[in-house]
Amino acid sequence: MRLISQIGAWFDQRLQLAAPIREASGHRIPRNTASWWYVFGSAAFTVFCLQLVTGILLALTYVPSAGEAWSSLQALNHDVTMGWFIRGLHGWGSNFMVALVLIHMMQVFLFGAYKFPRELTWIVGVFLLLMTLGMAFSGQVLRFDQDAYWGLGIGASIVSRVPLIGPAAVQLMLGGPIIAGATLSRFFALHVFVIPGMLIGFVCLHLLMVLKLGINEWPMPGRIVKRATYISEYHALTEKDGEAFVPYGIWKDMFFAAFILLAVAACALYFGPFGPTGRPDPTIIQTAPKPDYFFLWLYAVLSLLPPSMETPALLIGPVVVMLGLLLLPFLSGEGEKSWKRRPIAVLTVMLLAIALATFTQLADHAPWSPVMDAWSGAPVPAQFLKHTSALERQGALVFQVKQCRNCHALDGGGGKRGPALDRVAVRLTQDQLIRQVIQGGGNMPAYGKNLSPAETTALVAFLETLHPAGQAAARDAARDIVLEKGSQ
Amino acid sequence: MANEPTMTRRRLFAKLGILFNGCVAAALAVPIGRFVLSSITHARANGYLTWVPLGRVNEFPEGETRLATFRNPLVEPTDGKTVDTACWVRHIAGEQFQVFAINCAHLGCPVRWFQQSGLFMCPCHGGAYYRDGSRASGPPERGLFEYPYKVENGLITIQAGETPTPGGPTAALPGKECSCA
Numbered sequence: 001m002r003l004i005s006q007i008g009a010w011f012d013q014r015l016q017l018a019a020p021i022r023e024a025s026g027h028r029i030p031r032n033t034a035s036w037w038y039v040f041g042s043a044a045f046t047v048f049c050l051q052l053v054t055g056i057l058l059a060l061t062y063v064p065s066a067g068e069a070w071s072s073l074q075a076l077n078h079d080v081t082m083g084w085f086i087r088g089l090h091g092w093g094s095n096f097m098v099a100l101v102l103i104h105m106m107q108v109f110l111f112g113a114y115k116f117p118r119e120l121t122w123i124v125g126v127f128l129l130l131m132t133l134g135m136a137f138s139g140q141v142l143r144f145d146q147d148a149y150w151g152l153g154i155g156a157s158i159v160s161r162v163p164l165i166g167p168a169a170v171q172l173m174l175g176g177p178i179i180a181g182a183t184l185s186r187f188f189a190l191h192v193f194v195i196p197g198m199l200i201g202f203v204c205l206h207l208l209m210v211l212k213l214g215i216n217e218w219p220m221p222g223r224i225v226k227r228a229t230y231i232s233e234y235h236a237l238t239e240k241d242g243e244a245f246v247p248y249g250i251w252k253d254m255f256f257a258a259f260i261l262l263a264v265a266a267c268a269l270y271f272g273p274f275g276p277t278g279r280p281d282p283t284i285i286q287t288a289p290k291p292d293y294f295f296l297w298l299y300a301v302l303s304l305l306p307p308s309m310e311t312p313a314l315l316i317g318p319v320v321v322m323l324g325l326l327l328l329p330f331l332s333g334e335g336e337k338s339w340k341r342r343p344i345a346v347l348t349v350m351l352l353a354i355a356l357a358t359f360t361q362l363a364d365h366a367p368w369s370p371v372m373d374a375w376s377g378a379p380v381p382a383q384f385l386k387h388t389s390a391l392e393r394q395g396a397l398v399f400q401v402k403q404c405r406n407c408h409a410l411d412g413g414g415g416k417r418g419p420a421l422d423r424v425a426v427r428l429t430q431d432q433l434i435r436q437v438i439q440g441g442g443n444m445p446a447y448g449k450n451l452s453p454a455e456t457t458a459l460v461a462f463l464e465t466l467h468p469a470g471q472a473a474a475r476d477a478a479r480d481i482v483l484e485k486g487s488q
Numbered sequence: 489m490a491n492e493p494t495m496t497r498r499r500l501f502a503k504l505g506i507l508f509n510g511c512v513a514a515a516l517a518v519p520i521g522r523f524v525l526s527s528i529t530h531a532r533a534n535g536y537l538t539w540v541p542l543g544r545v546n547e548f549p550e551g552e553t554r555l556a557t558f559r560n561p562l563v564e565p566t567d568g569k570t571v572d573t574a575c576w577v578r579h580i581a582g583e584q585f586q587v588f589a590i591n592c593a594h595l596g597c598p599v600r601w602f603q604q605s606g607l608f609m610c611p612c613h614g615g616a617y618y619r620d621g622s623r624a625s626g627p628p629e630r631g632l633f634e635y636p637y638k639v640e641n642g643l644i645t646i647q648a649g650e651t652p653t654p655g656g657p658t659a660a661l662p663g664k665e666c667s668c669a
Binding site: 153175283287299444 | 524525528530536555562564565567573574591594595598599602605607610611612616618619624627629
């Protein structure tokens, strides 16, 4: 023991770190902040450390070349001992890190932690969120498969819409005219050097401010933050009702961090690594690219916005969100901290959470995407063909062959881009059906040029049979009268 | 304190030191900036577009739309398969063609041709285009991107080399009206 303390003293005489570490670990925190609500930031940091370690391990095998990246991932998955597990840890770690950063942000927002004097801590945190998302996107690119390739195309299409500098920004992003070797190399540099370097710097700043300014106290309704008095009130609180951070506060952080690491490992073990999906060969076009889960909501928004709204929303939306987040501590730097007295804050979080969850859920089903093989893979269910005439059956054939099923479902099978047609005859009369098929409209292409009159007649005859047994097909009452008069 | 001169010899040297470093940094910034922006300046100076052969006219039956592939004119050693590009070739009649980029005009996903319904459909957000590339439905704000083409000695050649994007320079290139055909 004497030897160990002698060695320790030798190092400390040179490093002089023992005193500041003792000071940091012994700094007093308000007792009620030693709560399970205060563990998300340290858990995000722990997962970040896991990402650093697993990232370095993956770099031992990964080749950042457009020609070889995909094969090196296959080697990691199948040849290198435990390569699949390290990939799983890194992939699941990234999912957990995004989720933890968002939860941490929600918690500090609801607890009013961004108010005086912690405005800069919040702002640095906003940049940490951006960098985490940047890591998530660039990481998805490094998994250089079909999703990564076309995901880059989507990124380029969005960037190209920036006025004036759009095309140049695309060339800068891709490192050339097309998505190719240079693109992967620069995303590798971003993912491995640039963003992690900035992340480490910003994390240090973020932590330094937490130490210097103290952890945000548990918000009490009615305890108002005022710039003039807050700091002395906070010190009085830590004196009167405070404890040393180690061990009073830290044990919950440690337990939760270990639990999260265990959860990441369990996911990696049970679900395995992500992809890679198909080889990144642009001549293979039988692919339906989808982003990873943290960007699914964006994928949904891009489908659901009206076309004319899309470019303004893409270009102005992020600026507004960023400005809102950065200005928040200046717009409400004082006042009530407790969520119990901040209904708009609570409603905002709920609205955002519900919107993100809904869009993510929608994107998982992607009802706006045509089912490309429904016309050949999902035949018209038999119950729709019972007791039908030859003409109507011919119509069913036209319905199938002309790829109507790619967008229109029957009995739940087929695309959901257009309305399901199980009961279409109840909604539309014969004339309306003909018009809709030939002229299109309401987001349906016009089929006039691709259907012969005979095909249209057969198709509409089939569509007219699509109504429930007890419910008659819609008909144009006035037309009946006109026809009746004509025949008299 | 008040009598102390505001500019000592040491302070002057410290300031000159900052100035010296600033000059060196400015000098180094030029090559570094040129390196970082090289993909943009290359496009400005030489352009990325070149005429690329797609195949013989008789490989594309009249009245049909076929998938063709070509190698991007600019190839770097680490590009792998990514320089192989697909496009849709519609042979209207005689020497009249339309060559569409594979990329949807919405966000660049690969569109697929459906002969029977005469539509191009996008798997990502459901954009659809008619056989002549014009917009049929969905989120795209415009028709498919077209490569300028020419037919010489029975060979169809297109002007390609840059991924078409909604705001990109190739988006505005003429298609049907191309005088070079």
